[in-house]
Amino acid sequence: MPAMAQQTTGMTFMKMHGLGNDFVVVDARAHPVDVTAALARGIAHRHFGVGFDQLALIEQGKGDAHLVFLNADGSSSAACGNATRCIARHLMEETGKTELHLTTDRGELYARDAGNGLTSVNMGAPQLLWHEIPLAEEMDTLELPIEGGPTATGMGNPHCTFFVADAEAIPLAEFGARYEHHPLYPQRTNVQVAQVIGPDHIRMRVWERGVGITLASGSSSCATAVAAARRGLTGRKVQIDLDGGTLWIDWRDDGVWMTGPTMHVFSATLTPEFLASLG
The missing domain is CATH 3.10.310.10 (Diaminopimelate Epimerase; Chain A, domain 1)
Structure with missing residues (x-):
């Protein structure tokens, strides 16, 4: 119209x-x-x-x-x-x-x-190569050369996942705003702080690109599950607890499946x- x-x-x-x-x-x-x-x-x-x-x-x-x-x-x-x-x-x-x-x-x-x-x-399949996400220059996406060593993942939008000991302790408003605009991400990025509870369980909080803190993000949950599996922190099927509730993510051969209400x-x-x- x-x-x-x-x-x-x-x-x-x-x-x-x-x-x-x-x-x-x-x-x-x-x-x-x-x-x-x-x-x-x-x-x-x-x-x-x-x-x-x-x-x-x-x-x-x-x-x-x-x-x-x-x-x-x-x-x-x-x-x-x-x-x-x-x-x-x-x-x-x-x-x-x-x-x-x-x-x-x-x-x-x-x-x-x-x-x-x-x-x-x-x-769909996660984007794991630097130019797919995209990042500003060629590098290993598993652990970026910035403080905290986050993992970069693309799910149709860019993601930066930090694995931390306590997700609640991170001042997300300040933390997310800073890394959304990091020069390694020319298109800006979603920022996740993820605490691994067990081999199939993650607690995650999210700052979304162009939005700020949100209660949940499906693509961020997918990116975090992929990052955790790549780093050997979890299996490929995980429960992710967000501020707004729970999603279930399953990284299969045919793509990353997300299930929720x-x-x-x-x-x-x-x-x-x-x-x-x-x-």
């Missing part, structure tokens, strides 16, 4: 969350929607707008749908695991399907009903007056 039409008719959306990682989801399959960075920032404002960590568009595409993601600061992201899982559950309920084929700017993803109200999404909180319409105020 062109910007002028949006300002005339308003914009219908769904508010969803996965473990408190919250989203505004716009179904643009019937009518294309033009969401500029400024519009995204306005909707993201938790006092003057709706509030979200990410905004997602459901578009027509190969398979069941194509998904587009924007962060709260208006920047784009090729991946958002929790939003993908929430949208997959919505599409399953809409179509009656138990398996879906989705595409994102990163590539093809697959989702399935995991039973007991849970949804699984195959987030979803919630459709409400549906509403942004008024033409509000949209016009954002320019």
